[in-house]
Amino acid sequence: MNPANEPSFRDSVDLMFNRAVALMDLPPGLEEKIRVCNATYTVRFGVRLRGRIHTFTGYRSVHSEHMEPVKGGIRYSMAVNQNEVEALAALMTYKCALVEAPFGGSKGGLCIDPRDYDEHELELITRRFAYELIKRDMINPAQNVPAPDMGTGEREMAWIADQYKRMNTTDINGVACVTGKPINAGGIQGRTEATGRGVQYALHAFFRDPEGMKKAGLTGKLEGKRVIIQGLGNVGYHAAKFLSEEDGAKITAIIERDGALHDQDGLNVEAVHKWIEKHGTIKGYADAKFEEDGAKFLEAECDILIPAALEGVINLSNAERIQAPLIIEAANGPVTAGADEVLRKKGIVIVPDMYANAGGVTVSYFEWVKNLSHIRFGRMQRRAEESRHQLVVDELERLSADKELGWTLSPNFKEKYLRGAGELELVRSGLDDTMRTAYEAMAHVWHSRDDVDDLRTAAYLVSIAKVAASYHAKGL
Numbered sequence: 001m002n003p004a005n006e007p008s009f010r011d012s013v014d015l016m017f018n019r020a021v022a023l024m025d026l027p028p029g030l031e032e033k034i035r036v037c038n039a040t041y042t043v044r045f046g047v048r049l050r051g052r053i054h055t056f057t058g059y060r061s062v063h064s065e066h067m068e069p070v071k072g073g074i075r076y077s078m079a080v081n082q083n084e085v086e087a088l089a090a091l092m093t094y095k096c097a098l099v100e101a102p103f104g105g106s107k108g109g110l111c112i113d114p115r116d117y118d119e120h121e122l123e124l125i126t127r128r129f130a131y132e133l134i135k136r137d138m139i140n141p142a143q144n145v146p147a148p149d150m151g152t153g154e155r156e157m158a159w160i161a162d163q164y165k166r167m168n169t170t171d172i173n174g175v176a177c178v179t180g181k182p183i184n185a186g187g188i189q190g191r192t193e194a195t196g197r198g199v200q201y202a203l204h205a206f207f208r209d210p211e212g213m214k215k216a217g218l219t220g221k222l223e224g225k226r227v228i229i230q231g232l233g234n235v236g237y238h239a240a241k242f243l244s245e246e247d248g249a250k251i252t253a254i255i256e257r258d259g260a261l262h263d264q265d266g267l268n269v270e271a272v273h274k275w276i277e278k279h280g281t282i283k284g285y286a287d288a289k290f291e292e293d294g295a296k297f298l299e300a301e302c303d304i305l306i307p308a309a310l311e312g313v314i315n316l317s318n319a320e321r322i323q324a325p326l327i328i329e330a331a332n333g334p335v336t337a338g339a340d341e342v343l344r345k346k347g348i349v350i351v352p353d354m355y356a357n358a359g360g361v362t363v364s365y366f367e368w369v370k371n372l373s374h375i376r377f378g379r380m381q382r383r384a385e386e387s388r389h390q391l392v393v394d395e396l397e398r399l400s401a402d403k404e405l406g407w408t409l410s411p412n413f414k415e416k417y418l419r420g421a422g423e424l425e426l427v428r429s430g431l432d433d434t435m436r437t438a439y440e441a442m443a444h445v446w447h448s449r450d451d452v453d454d455l456r457t458a459a460y461l462v463s464i465a466k467v468a469a470s471y472h473a474k475g476l
């Protein structure tokens with residue numbers, strides 16, 4: 001997707017990697033070993049649909065196996081190609097290392113526009129693609145575990161898990177062969193929202209960092225901040241929803257494939273999402289202004305810009321005109337290497353993709369652990385926790401009955417304190433902790449080293465060091 005006069009997506013990722021690695025002192029040759037993609041498998045398969053055989057092309061790329069299984073989503077899009085899949089697989093390696101998810105990096109893609117097929121046809125195509133990958137161990141709970149990405153969701157993941165079970169009937173851990181499944185097919189609470197939720201937690205972490213805020217020229221809280229978001233799919237919708245409904249940010253524009261909706265007082269994200277679900281387009285939505293040339297809103301004035309759709313959308317053709325002081329990369333690779341340089345010179349702060357959208361793989365990790373342990377998180381401890389809390393509440397109630405002490409419990413305290421954490425609370429807590437810890441690691445490098453002036457380089461430094469340490473431990 002990168003513009004013709006700019007390096008390809010994969011070269012763009014490599015350029016950013018090289019910039020960071022130049023600041024490191026790695027053993028000779030290790031830099032190349034980490035950078036290159038280990039293997040990419042291309043498959044062409046036929047599916048009989050509508051009375052004739054249709055041939056599809058798919059990929060599964062493994063970037064690094066310093067840890068196994070390797071992990072990364074499967075994307076359905078007409079723009080899928082080897083270069084894109086390899087770039088995305090590389091980003092997965094760095095992302096997993098940064099957030100300490102114990103996986104190598106992988107990615108898959110199928111060159112298809114899912115809107116061209118009905119549900120039954122998509123199931124046939126997905127199962128056949130899965131079959132081709134499973135029989136070569138490119139989907140396997142111990143070796144390679146896909147997840148949703150653009151154009152796929154929990155429905156496709158359920159088909160893949162079922163296909164694996166059909167082909168591996170005695171594998172007791174079979175359901176862990178893929179993550180992002182629906183709850184009733186071995187999924188975990190909070191996975192669908194995870195990447196958008198992670199974007200929200202990443203912004204919380206950023207807003208807790210006074211030095212970072214100063215570098216971006218921002219002050220105050222998220223409340224009231226003007227946010228422009230591109231792509232109201234899984235990631236963009238959840239991020240926009242949580243930021244507006246829970247943090248009080250104003251979503252002043254939503255850019256979609258067929259234009260943009262905008263309103264300086266803030267859009268109702270839920271209403272726009274419902275409209276798109278029903279009509280398949282943002283056109284015709286009455287409660288906002290519509291602009292045909294949606295991409296021009298990437299350049300509009302706002303406090304936070306969230307590209308959450310495609311790669312390469314901020315490139316040399318528009319970077320100079322970007323006005324947002326803070327960009328958070330919810331999509332993978334939305335800023336090209338060339339644009340990254342322009343934006344850095346302009347003083348724009350970028351929260352990089354490998355961190356910003358790591359919520360998905362983090363909760364996928366929790367789902368994989370849940371599948372391997374065969375028990376829902378919180379099942380053993382929830383009621384024990386509630387009983388202990390009950391003791392404290394009983395004691396407080398006894399004391400507050402004493403009129404001489406003259407104090408009472410606040411309304412809601414009892415209800416809130418008594419509730420033991422269920423799976424969703426535990427998943428959110430684990431995700432929040434992961435996003436805070438990773439932010440602190442990046443920010444420490446960003447603020448303490450004179451030769452690092454951006455968060456992306458800091459993120460690469462942290463993650464490459466972890467991958468290198470892992471190779472070192474293996475004796476390589």
Ligand code: NAD
Nearest residue numbers: 149150151195231232233234235256257309331332357360
């Ligand atoms: P999705 O398919 O659910 O949503 C993509 C959205 O972008 C759709 O609403 C689509 O209409 C819109 N879009 C497509 N082309 C556009 C254009 N030219 N301009 C504006 N909008 C356009 O995909 P998703 O899962 O939300 O993924 C979005 C990005 O986030 C991708 O880069 C993906 O790799 C990344 N990501 C996703 C996850 C995940 O868990 N789903 C995890 C990490 C990263």
